Amino acid sequence: MLEIEDLCVRFRRHRAPMLTVLEHLDLAAPSGAVTGLCGASGAGKSLIAAAIAGTLPRNAEATGRITVGGKIPAPQTVALAPQGLDALDPLARIGTQLARFARLGGTSVDAPDLLSRLGLAPRVLDAWPHELSGGMARRACLATALATSARWLIADEPTSGLDAASADRIMALMADLAAEGYGIIVISHDLPRLSSVSRTVTVLEAGRPVETAPGKAFSGDGAALAHPFSRRLWQAQEVGASC
Amino acid sequence: MKGWLVPLLYDRAVRLLWLVPLASVGLFTLVSLAPIDPVQAYVGARVALVGPEQREAIAAVWGLDAPAHERFLVWAGNALSGDLGDSITFNAPVTQVIADRFPASLTLVGAAFLFSFAAGTALGLIAAATRGRWPDRIIRGVAVVLAASPGFWIALLLIAIFAVGLGLLPACCAAPPGLTAAEVGLADRLQHLVLPVVAVSVVGISPLILHTRQRLVAFLDSPAGSHLAAHGAGRVWLAFGPGLRHALGPALTVHLAGAGELFGGSVLAETVFAWPGLGQATVQAALGADAPLLMGIALATLLFVFIGNLLADVAARVLDPRLRPEARHD
Numbered sequence: 068m069l070e071i072e073d074l075c076v077r078f079r080r081h082r083a084p085m086l087t088v089l090e091h092l093d094l095a096a097p098s099g100a101v102t103g104l105c106g107a108s109g110a111g112k113s114l115i116a117a118a119i120a121g122t123l124p125r126n127a128e129a130t131g132r133i134t135v136g137g138k139i140p141a142p143q144t145v146a147l148a149p150q151g152l153d154a155l156d157p158l159a160r161i162g163t164q165l166a167r168f169a170r171l172g173g174t175s176v177d178a179p180d181l182l183s184r185l186g187l188a189p190r191v192l193d194a195w196p197h198e199l200s201g202g203m204a205r206r207a208c209l210a211t212a213l214a215t216s217a218r219w220l221i222a223d224e225p226t227s228g229l230d231a232a233s234a235d236r237i238m239a240l241m242a243d244l245a246a247e248g249y250g251i252i253v254i255s256h257d258l259p260r261l262s263s264v265s266r267t268v269t270v271l272e273a274g275r276p277v278e279t280a281p282g283k284a285f286s287g288d289g290a291a292l293a294h295p296f297s298r299r300l301w302q303a304q305e306v307g308a309s310c
Numbered sequence: 311m312k313g314w315l316v317p318l319l320y321d322r323a324v325r326l327l328w329l330v331p332l333a334s335v336g337l338f339t340l341v342s343l344a345p346i347d348p349v350q351a352y353v354g355a356r357v358a359l360v361g362p363e364q365r366e367a368i369a370a371v372w373g374l375d376a377p378a379h380e381r382f383l384v385w386a387g388n389a390l391s392g393d394l395g396d397s398i399t400f401n402a403p404v405t406q407v408i409a410d411r412f413p414a415s416l417t418l419v420g421a422a423f424l425f426s427f428a429a430g431t432a433l434g435l436i437a438a439a440t441r442g443r444w445p446d447r448i449i450r451g452v453a454v455v456l457a458a459s460p461g462f463w464i465a466l467l468l469i470a471i472f473a474v475g476l477g478l479l480p481a482c483c484a485a486p487p488g489l490t491a492a493e494v495g496l497a498d499r500l501q502h503l504v505l506p507v508v509a510v511s512v513v514g515i516s517p518l519i520l521h522t523r524q525r526l527v528a529f530l531d532s533p534a535g536s537h538l539a540a541h542g543a544g545r546v547w548l549a550f551g552p553g554l555r556h557a558l559g560p561a562l563t564v565h566l567a568g569a570g571e572l573f574g575g576s577v578l579a580e581t582v583f584a585w586p587g588l589g590q591a592t593v594q595a596a597l598g599a600d601a602p603l604l605m606g607i608a609l610a611t612l613l614f615v616f617i618g619n620l621l622a623d624v625a626a627r628v629l630d631p632r633l634r635p636e637a638r639h640d
Contacts, residue, residue, distance in 0.1 A: 122540045142542055154537035158555045158630060167552060171542045195631045215541050 069096040069145070069219055069250055074131035076114045076123065076274075085128075089114050089274045092131070098218065098250035101241050103261040103282065105254075106271030107300065112254045113150060116223045119252075120147040135219065143172050146217035150224040152204045154211075155196040161207050162192035165214045172215030185210055185240060202233035209240070219250045226257050238264050258285060258304040270297045314627055314634040322620050329616070330609070334386065337608045341601045342378040348398055348599035349374070372398065385605065394609075395602035399594050404606035407591060412610070414484055415587030418580070419572050421503060422510035423565070426572075430515040431561050434522025438557070439549035441527060449519060457516035461575045465509035465582040472505060479505050482584040506583045513575040514568060522561045529556040559629035566625060569618030573611055 076089040089111040096102035106112050118129045135144050148154075156164055162178055169176035179189040185206045191199070199207060205225060212220055222241065226234035234257065242264040245251045255261045262268050262285035269279045277294045284291035289301040349365050349372075369375055373384065388395060394404040437449040456464075473481035480486070480502050485494040526549055529535045538548060549557075573589075580589030588607055595603040627633045 120540045122536055147537075147540055149533060149537055149540075151533045153533040156534040156538075156552055157632060158559070159552060167538065167543075168541055171538070197632050211537070212541075 068098070068136060069140075069252070070094070070132075070134050070137075071096075071115075071119070072132040072134075074115065074118060074129065074133065076111065076118055077128045077130075078124075079126045079128065087274065088127075089118075092269075092271075092276050094252075094269055094276075094279075096219075096250055096252050097266070099245055099248050100266040101245045101251045101253055101264045103253050103255065103265030103268035104271065105256060105258050105261055105268050105300070108256065109273075111271060111274040112256070113223055116147055116149075116221045116252075116254055119145055119221055122147070140219075143215055143217055145219040145221060146172075146212035146215045148209045148212040148220065148222045148225065150227065152196070152201065152208060152228075154208055155204060157196050159195075160192065161194055161196070161199075161210070164207075164211055165192075168211045168214040169216070172217065174216045176214045176216070178214070181210055181213060182206075184243075185213075186236065202229050202236070205229060205233075205237060206240070209237075213244075218248070219252075220244065221252045221254070223254045224256070225253060226255060226260060234260060258301060262286075270294070270300060272296045315624070317635070318623060318627070319620075322616075322623070326616060330612070331386075333612055334389075334605070334609070335382070337605055338378070338382045338385070338601075341599075341604050342381070344596075344599055346597070346599035348372065348601070351598045352398060385602070389605075394606040397595070397603035397606075398600045399598040399603065400591070400600075404602050407603060408588065408606055408610055411586060411588045411591050414585060415573075415576060415580070415589060417503065418506055418510060418585060418587055419569075419576050421507045422514070422572055422576070423569065425507055426511035426514035426518060427562070427565050429511070430518025430565075431522045431558060433515075434519045434561065435526060435549050435554075435557060437519065437523040438526035438530065438553075439545050441530075441545075446523075450523070453516040453519040456512055457520075459512065461509060461513050462578045462582055464512045465505070465579050468505045468509055469582070481505075484586055506579050506585050509579045509582070510572060510575045513571050514565060517568070518561055518565060521564050522557045525560050526553050526557040529553045555629060559626065562629065563622045563626045566618050566622035570611070570615035573614060 071092055071094040074089065074092040074094075075087065077085040077087050080086055092115065094102065094104070094115075104112055104115060114123065114127070117123045117127075119133055123129055133140065155161075159167075161182075165176055165178045165181065178192055182189060182191055187203060187206050187210070191203065191207065196204060196207070209220075209222065209225065212222075225237050225241065229237065238253075238257075238260040241251050241253055245264075253261060253265065258268070262282045265282040267279050267281055268285065270277050278292065278297045280292055280297065285301050289298040292298045292301060349368050352368065366375075373381060376384075385395060392405075396402065397404050397407050400407045433449045433453070437446045440446045469481045472479045484502050485491075485498055486502075530539075530545065530548060530553065535548060535553070538552060539545075543552075576585075576587065577589035577592055579585065580587050581593055584590070588610070591603065592607050594600070595607065
């Protein structure tokens with residue numbers, strides 16, 4: 068179980084009070100399941116990923132506790148697949164990059180096997196990042212995180228910028244990885260796809276969690292949702308998904 | 311796999327085909343407009359012994375009585391058949407003078423090229439890996455001071471300190487004076503190489519330091535760099551591992567493309583250190599209004615710079631796959 072207790076992120080500002088961008092987030096993510104985090108743009112979603120991975124900007128301050136199995140996680144316990152595809156090194160072949168992340172994780176990696184689990188052909192090992200399509204690059208980015216052999220994975224907006232079919236495949240992949248025993252936290256604004264694979268989805272409004280609901284609650288007109296903001300967000304998504 | 315190399319070489323060969331005639335016309339115009347009279351420069355101190363008739367005779371032998379465009383056509387015709395004419399100052403064929411002196415210059419410029427690349431990139435990498443701390447501050451300070459210092463002044467300073475003050479290294483020439491080539495050992499040659507190489511390198515080192523540092527800092531700050539850092543990569547590992555290609559690619563391109571500057575620096579250094587290379591010959595040719603030798607050296611330099619730029623293009627494409635045109639059409 069990966070647990071987040073009372074996570075707050077604040078930004079120091081020049082001659083101004085601290086700017087709080089994330090308040091009192093509690094999250095419990097079991098392994099073997101997908102846990103969703105959703106909110107509109109600017110709700111502080113990516114900051115949660117950065118806080119867990121320890122890549123917050125220098126002027127940010129995080130308080131609260133993040134534990135894995137009740138303990139402070141050792142380095143390399145949680146891997147992060149960042150939002151931008153520029154997280155892939157443009158001057159290294161995919162195979163080289165996977166080997167780097169495996170080395171950082173202190174293991175070796177069966178790269179062709181890893182790629183095939185992600186639905187990528189072995190020839191991708193010899194490809195440069197600029198030769199990959201958006202969907203392939205997204206999978207390669209996930210592959211770098213998985214190559215560290217961490218059992219916890221945070222995927223930040225794994226479907227952004229992808230067409231519907233590719234986005235469906237990536238979300239299905241998240242569910243597959245969870246079924247393999249990984250603990251997966253998916254941060255996404257793509258609520259219909261996120262809720263279809265997540266055990267629970269935590270909804271954020273302007274840096275404040277408003278509701279944690281089961282994935283199944285996001286259906287129909289959202290009557291199963293408790294908070295009006297979650298309902299509005301879900302209804303807005305429904306319109307967006309149908310057009 | 312190297313599908314981009316042949317088109318690139320073809321493209322550059324075509325460029326050379328129009329560049330050489332254009333440069334020749336430009337150079338010849340400049341040389342014939344120079345205010346130095348070659349006969350006067352040749353006669354020099356013997357001015358009282360040489361009468362006007364003799365001067366005209368010398369000018370006629372050298373073909374100086376013909377108008378400039380006719381002289382150019384004669385020169386171009388001979389150049390096409392491989393004859394670059396005779397040097398007035400050295401009284402020998404231009405190709406001979408260049409062939410005799412090119413090895414000395416190549417040793418100097420080549421050694422300076424390697425030394426400045428090794429020193430410049432190493433210091434740049436260290437600076438970036440220790441950004442904001444004292445090694446970075448010192449290296450940046452040195453780079454800025456070097457960038458602002460004229461090469462000839464550094465050369466004089468080196469002579470004053472290491473040759474005159476400390477007496478550690480020779481102040482001039484490629485070998486001890488008074489010995490024949492057979493008597494000069496390798497140790498002597500290397501000893502004579504040190505100060506000129508350092509003096510020529512100064513031109514190239516500081517841009518390399520600052521360039522390498524900047525490129526590596528950009529990589530460390532990039533999403534790719536922070537993705538690696540988030541999974542435990544340290545700064546030094548990033549700098550000398552994944553970051554190396556990001557930093558060295560542009561550095562090598564800048565350095566190769568700047569080969570012409572090294573050559574220019576060698577003109578000054580060869581003069582200060584009395585180094586018997588092409589740079590020294592250039593100065594003598596210019597003072598003697600030695601048009602054939604100046605043309606020959608200028609064309610040799612043009613080829614040198616052209617090859618440097620070509621290698622820069624090739625190196626950039628080898629190191630950064632995104633620059634290869636075949637990849638862009640994919």
